[in-house]
Structure formats: structure tokens, C-alpha cells
Amino acid sequence: MDGQIAQEALHAAGSVSLWDLFWQAGFIVKLVMIGLLAASIWSWAIIIDKILRYGSFRRQLNKFESHFWSGQSLEELYHTLSERRTTGMGALFVAAMREWKKSFEKGARSPIGLQARIEKAMDVTLAREMDSLESRLGYLATIGSAAPFVGLFGTVIGIMTSFQAIAGSQQTSLAVVAPGIAEALLATAIGLVAAIPAVVAYNKLSADVGKLGMRLEAFADEFSAILSRQIDEKLGQR
Amino acid sequence: MKSGLVVSSILHAAALTWGLWALGAPEPMEVAAVDSLPVELVPLEAYSQSVIGAEDAPVADTPAPEPTEASESEPAENVGDNTVDLPTPPTPTERPKATEQAAAPAPAPAEPAPPEPAPEPEPAPTPEAVPLPEPDPQPAAEPEPAPQQAEPEPEPQPQPDPIEQAIATAEPQPEPGPATPPEPQNVPVPTARPEPPAPRPAEMQQAERPREPATQTAQQESEFDPDKIAALLNKEKSAGGGAQSSQRQAALGGERTTGGRLSQSELDALRGQVSRCWSPPAGVSEAGSLRVSIRMQLDPSGGLEGRPVLVDGGGGTPIERAASEAALRAVIRCAPYQLPAEKYDTWSEVILNFDPQEMF
Known part of the structure; x- marks a missing residue:
């Protein structure tokens, strides 16, 4: 008798594949699942983009450093770099050199003012670079922390509605309860699928950004020291 | 960023398609078909009240206890059954009845057997005085005065005779003898044969001797037959007693009938x-x-x-x-x-x- 009821309930509920579970879910649960799926796609897009971008950024830094410390004159380096759009250390270098050239073409007198202006220009460029590096990492953090709760919300709503339906149908057989709970739990599953990679990637990417920022700051300090020495030499020649 | 989005979308689509196929529909659990359990709603009375019957018997409409078992007859060797043990078995059931009712007729053939006392009394009533003294001087004297006066006198003399006879034949003889005073009474009273009259023999013999001494003694002898002791015993088969037997098939029930209600x-x-x-x-x-x-x-x-x-x-x-x-x-x-x-x-x-x- 019980088995028969279960069989009938199974036939009534149809099969229990993921697709069927999704389609049998209620409106809110569907919305939650779609949103979580989109968040997952978005977070993976950010992860892929950032990994690729940091990789290329690191390669650019290495390449620029090898150029910079190869004994090449700053003027030549500036000419080659200023002709194209640069990022990272190149941008820092170009910003500092541009300020340097402008000051000397206009016949700047005060070495202290020149030094301050160059550092300011490099700070601004560094901030802009860091900003572009860290952009969208916040999404990962948000998805990582919020997706499980969103999924849980969908699950609670789904279980709530399925229990309401059970209360209406006057049947407490497990076969009647199971599909509703299964489809509700799907929401939590999607939430976790979206959140776990986001959290892991956020931790790794923010660590990477920290390292790159350190290298940029170190270069900025170093280059500012080099320019300061150059200013002193130029003023001493006059 | 666009490339990342595209790659991510492609990856998700691939993962979802794979998931739909791989995680699609788990095999439904094999649930063995359970036979439906019959549940009967019965009033509580069915348990509190019971009818007589046997605990392991099937349900039946009419309550009946277990059929009564007839006691088995024991093997003959152990009991000593004549019909089995003897090569010439007696006809047991026939004889007792025959002898009981034949108790009266039996003496008839027995009478001729002891002819000695018979002649004595016969001449006594008759006036013939001569032949008497010849066979027995003592009895001869008795008859003459006997009828009216000489009762006490003749007593001592004839007494020894029957007593001796009785002792000679067997001691139990006197007991059955006196129980049956006259012939006609003897017929209906076979069952009353036992001992109670035992003390009487002397008195009875004394009192009645004069009237029918010959027939009495004849009866006394004929009454006792050691071979017929078995016939004297009550051979009626025992019947009655015990509980009513049940012949029907046992029905489900308890040891006794409870429940029921007042009308x-x-x-x-x-x-x-x-x-x-x-x-x-x-x-x-x-x-x-x-x-x-x-x-x-x-x-x-x-x-x-x-x-x-x-x-x-x-x-x-x-x-x-x-x-x-x-x-x-x-x-x-x-x-x-x-x-x-x-x-x-x-x-x-x-x-x-x-x-x-x-x-x-």
C-alpha cells in the first residue's frame, strides 16, 4: 500500500533529473537559482579575466625591469615608451619622465618643487594602476559571502512552499515530501557552487594584487630616488 | 573582461550540460513491493470476551472445545483378561445375567445332589414312624413331638448336621444361604445377596427348620458355587460420570466462555x-x-x-x-x-x- 503510493507519487512527480527539479521549482526559487547561476558565470568571468590580466601584468613588469636596469639611457626608454599606451611600471616611468621634461623645458628653478611634483605624478599613476588591477575583485568577495545565503533563502522558500502543499494534500508520505525538498536543496547547491570558487579566487587574487602593488611602489620609490639624484646633478651643472 | 565572460559562460554551459547528463536522474531506489498489511478494526470486546475452544484451532462459527478423547483400553496381558489369556475363554457378558436370574432355578438340579437330608424331613411330617428310626434314630424321635412342643429339643441334634455340612463344603456357605428364606422371594432378590444377613443363620435355621428343612438345606448347598463367584460380582459395565464429551471439531477460543451480556x-x-x-x-x-x-x-x-x-x-x-x-x-x-x-x-x-x- 505504502509502496504503491510512493510509486504513484513518483509517476505524478515525473522524473527527478536536475532539469525537472528546476522546472518544478516555484517562481521565487527559480529566480534565486537563475540569479545564482548568473553570479557564478560572472564570478568565473572575473576570475578568468583577472588571472589572465595579472599574468600579463607580471610579465610586463619583468620585461620593463629588465629594460630599465639594462643600462639604457632614460631618454631613449622614454621615447620608446611614450609613443604607445603603457601600464604598470611603464606608466609610472612615463608619468615621472613627463613631469621631469615639462619642468626642465619651462626652466624650473626649485629642485624641491620638482621632486614633489614628480612624486605626486607617480602616486597618482600608481593609484590609477592599482585601481584598475583591483577592479571587480569586490564582486568576487560579495558573491563568495552572499551566494550561500541567497541559496539558503531559495531553499527555505522552496521547503516552505512544499510543506504548504503537503499540508494541503493531507499526505505525509516521504515520496510526496521528497521532490519539493530536493528542488529546494538545489538552490543551496547552486549557491555553494557559485560561492566556493569566488571565495578561493578572491583570496588568491587579492594576494596577487598586494604583491604587484608592492612591486610598483618599490619601483616608484626607486625611480623617484634616481630622479632626485638627476635633479641635483642638473642643478649643480648650472 | 569580455573574453573572461565568454569563457566563463562557455564553461558553465559545458558544466551544466555535463551535469544534466551525469547527475541527471539518479536511479530510483529499489523499494521492494511490500504486501499490504491487513488491519482489521475490531471492537475491544473481541479481546475481553472469549468463547470456549482451543487456542490453536481455526476460527469457527460455533464455539466448541477440543474433542474429548476416549480412554484407551489397556493391553490384556497386563491386566489378566480371560478372553485373551485363556485358551478357552469364558463367555463373560452372558454368564452373569444368566446365573443371576438362574439363581432360583439352579437349586432345582442341585436338590437331587444332596438326597441324604431330603428323606429325613419328608418322613417327618408323615405319620410313618416305623421307617424313621431305621435310617436315623435321632431324627425319628424328632418328628413326632416336633410339630408343637419339642422344638428346642430337636434343635441341638439337627443343628450339627447342617453346620457340619456347611463346614465340610465351605465356610462362606451359610452366608448366602440364609439370605433367601423362601424360594419365591429368592428370584427377585439376587442383587441383595451380600452379607448383611450373615449373623442370622443359626436363628433362621432354628425357626424354619421344622417347616421346610429339606428344601432349605438343599438351597444352602446349591446357592454356593465357588465357580460362580465371578458371576456373583457386579459385572455391569460402568457408565456415567465425568464431563459431557465434545464430538465437534475444536474452534478457536479460550478455556471457558466469558463475556456475553444480559439481555x-x-x-x-x-x-x-x-x-x-x-x-x-x-x-x-x-x-x-x-x-x-x-x-x-x-x-x-x-x-x-x-x-x-x-x-x-x-x-x-x-x-x-x-x-x-x-x-x-x-x-x-x-x-x-x-x-x-x-x-x-x-x-x-x-x-x-x-x-x-x-x-x-
Whole structure:
């Protein structure tokens, strides 16, 4: 008798594949699942983009450093770099050199003012670079922390509605309860699928950004020291 | 960023398609088809009441205990059954009846056997005096004076004769002999043969000898036959006694029949008996609150066993207490109740509800 009821309930509920579970879910649960799926796609897009971008950024830094410390004159380096759009250390270098050239073409007198202006220009460029590096990492953090709760919300709503339906149908057989709970739990599953990679990637990417920022700051300090020495030499020649 | 989005979308689509195929539909659990469990809704009475029957018997419409087993006859060797042990078995069932009723006729052939005493008395009544002295000088003298006076005298002399004869034949002889004074009486009395008359022999013989001495002695001899002792014993097969036997197939049930209930008329009878003695409190506005329940235990004769107990009602106001007192009094006063004795199981404990509302 019980088995028969279960069989009938199974036939009534149809099969229990993921697709069927999704389609049998209620409106809110569907919305939650779609949103979580989109968040997952978005977070993976950010992860892929950032990994690729940091990789290329690191390669650019290495390449620029090898150029910079190869004994090449700053003027030549500036000419080659200023002709194209640069990022990272190149941008820092170009910003500092541009300020340097402008000051000397206009016949700047005060070495202290020149030094301050160059550092300011490099700070601004560094901030802009860091900003572009860290952009969208916040999404990962948000998805990582919020997706499980969103999924849980969908699950609670789904279980709530399925229990309401059970209360209406006057049947407490497990076969009647199971599909509703299964489809509700799907929401939590999607939430976790979206959140776990986001959290892991956020931790790794923010660590990477920290390292790159350190290298940029170190270069900025170093280059500012080099320019300061150059200013002193130029003023001493006059 | 665009490339990242595209790659991510492609990855998700691939993962979802794979998931739909791989995680698609888990095999439904193999649930063995369970036979439906038959559940019968039965009233509680089915358990509290039982009919007589056997515990392991199938259910049947009519209650019946286990069939009574007939006791088996024991092997003949162990008991000593003549029909089996003897090469020439006697005809047991025929003989006792024949001998019992033949007790009277039997003496007839036996009479000729002891002819010695017979001639003695015969001549006695007759006036022939001559032949007597020849065979026996003593008896000869007896007959003459005997009829009227000489009774005590002849006694000592003839006495030794029958006694000697009796001793000679067998000691038990005198016992059956005297029990049957005259011939006609002897026929219907075979069963009364036992010993009680035993003390009599001397007196009887003394008193009756003169009248029919010859026939009496003949009977005495013929009565006793050691070969017929078996015939004298009661060979009637025992019958009767014991419980009624059950021939029917046993039905499911308990050791005895309980349950059952008083019929409506019997209930009415009990109600009438109680209400005869009941004077409900009159003039009470709310009679509904005066309902009283009393439990009483009865013995099989219908009398009260112990004191009836108030089960319900009778608390609170004085009026209610009065009502309960009245009910208790009624129950006690009507004490021996006339109820069907065979249903004692059902009315051994009775709860009576007294409701003044139904009276008015």
C-alpha cells in the first residue's frame, strides 16, 4: 500500500533529473537559482579575466625591469615608451619622465618643487594602476559571502512552499515530501557552487594584487630616488 | 573582461550540460513491493470476551472445545483378561445375567445332589414312624413331638448336621444361604445377596427348620458355587460420570466462555428490582446533577458481596449527598437480586446508574 503510493507519487512527480527539479521549482526559487547561476558565470568571468590580466601584468613588469636596469639611457626608454599606451611600471616611468621634461623645458628653478611634483605624478599613476588591477575583485568577495545565503533563502522558500502543499494534500508520505525538498536543496547547491570558487579566487587574487602593488611602489620609490639624484646633478651643472 | 565572460559562460554551459547528463536522474531506489498489511478494526470486546475452544484451532462459527478423547483400553496381558489369556475363554457378558436370574432355578438340579437330608424331613411330617428310626434314630424321635412342643429339643441334634455340612463344603456357605428364606422371594432378590444377613443363620435355621428343612438345606448347598463367584460380582459395565464429551471439531477460543451480556429483559428486570426500593429525592430543581453511579459486586446467589461503592456523583451539595445515600440504600435494601445464574460472569460486578431525571 505504502509502496504503491510512493510509486504513484513518483509517476505524478515525473522524473527527478536536475532539469525537472528546476522546472518544478516555484517562481521565487527559480529566480534565486537563475540569479545564482548568473553570479557564478560572472564570478568565473572575473576570475578568468583577472588571472589572465595579472599574468600579463607580471610579465610586463619583468620585461620593463629588465629594460630599465639594462643600462639604457632614460631618454631613449622614454621615447620608446611614450609613443604607445603603457601600464604598470611603464606608466609610472612615463608619468615621472613627463613631469621631469615639462619642468626642465619651462626652466624650473626649485629642485624641491620638482621632486614633489614628480612624486605626486607617480602616486597618482600608481593609484590609477592599482585601481584598475583591483577592479571587480569586490564582486568576487560579495558573491563568495552572499551566494550561500541567497541559496539558503531559495531553499527555505522552496521547503516552505512544499510543506504548504503537503499540508494541503493531507499526505505525509516521504515520496510526496521528497521532490519539493530536493528542488529546494538545489538552490543551496547552486549557491555553494557559485560561492566556493569566488571565495578561493578572491583570496588568491587579492594576494596577487598586494604583491604587484608592492612591486610598483618599490619601483616608484626607486625611480623617484634616481630622479632626485638627476635633479641635483642638473642643478649643480648650472 | 569580455573574453573572461565568454569563457566563463562557455564553461558553465559545458558544466551544466555535463551535469544534466551525469547527475541527471539518479536511479530510483529499489523499494521492494511490500504486501499490504491487513488491519482489521475490531471492537475491544473481541479481546475481553472469549468463547470456549482451543487456542490453536481455526476460527469457527460455533464455539466448541477440543474433542474429548476416549480412554484407551489397556493391553490384556497386563491386566489378566480371560478372553485373551485363556485358551478357552469364558463367555463373560452372558454368564452373569444368566446365573443371576438362574439363581432360583439352579437349586432345582442341585436338590437331587444332596438326597441324604431330603428323606429325613419328608418322613417327618408323615405319620410313618416305623421307617424313621431305621435310617436315623435321632431324627425319628424328632418328628413326632416336633410339630408343637419339642422344638428346642430337636434343635441341638439337627443343628450339627447342617453346620457340619456347611463346614465340610465351605465356610462362606451359610452366608448366602440364609439370605433367601423362601424360594419365591429368592428370584427377585439376587442383587441383595451380600452379607448383611450373615449373623442370622443359626436363628433362621432354628425357626424354619421344622417347616421346610429339606428344601432349605438343599438351597444352602446349591446357592454356593465357588465357580460362580465371578458371576456373583457386579459385572455391569460402568457408565456415567465425568464431563459431557465434545464430538465437534475444536474452534478457536479460550478455556471457558466469558463475556456475553444480559439481555434487555434481564436488564429491565434488574432495573425494576432496584427501582422498587429506590426513593429518589423529590422536589429538586436540577435533577441532572443528582446522577449517581454505584458499583456493586454480587455473589452467585444474587446477594451483595461487600459494600456497594459510589463510583460517580454524590459530592458537593447536601442534596447530591442525599441522592447518593438514597441510591446506596436502595441497592442494599433490594439485596438478593433475581438474575439468571448461568450468566453470573456477566453480572458478578454491576454498575448501576441512578438518574432522577429519568424518573420524572
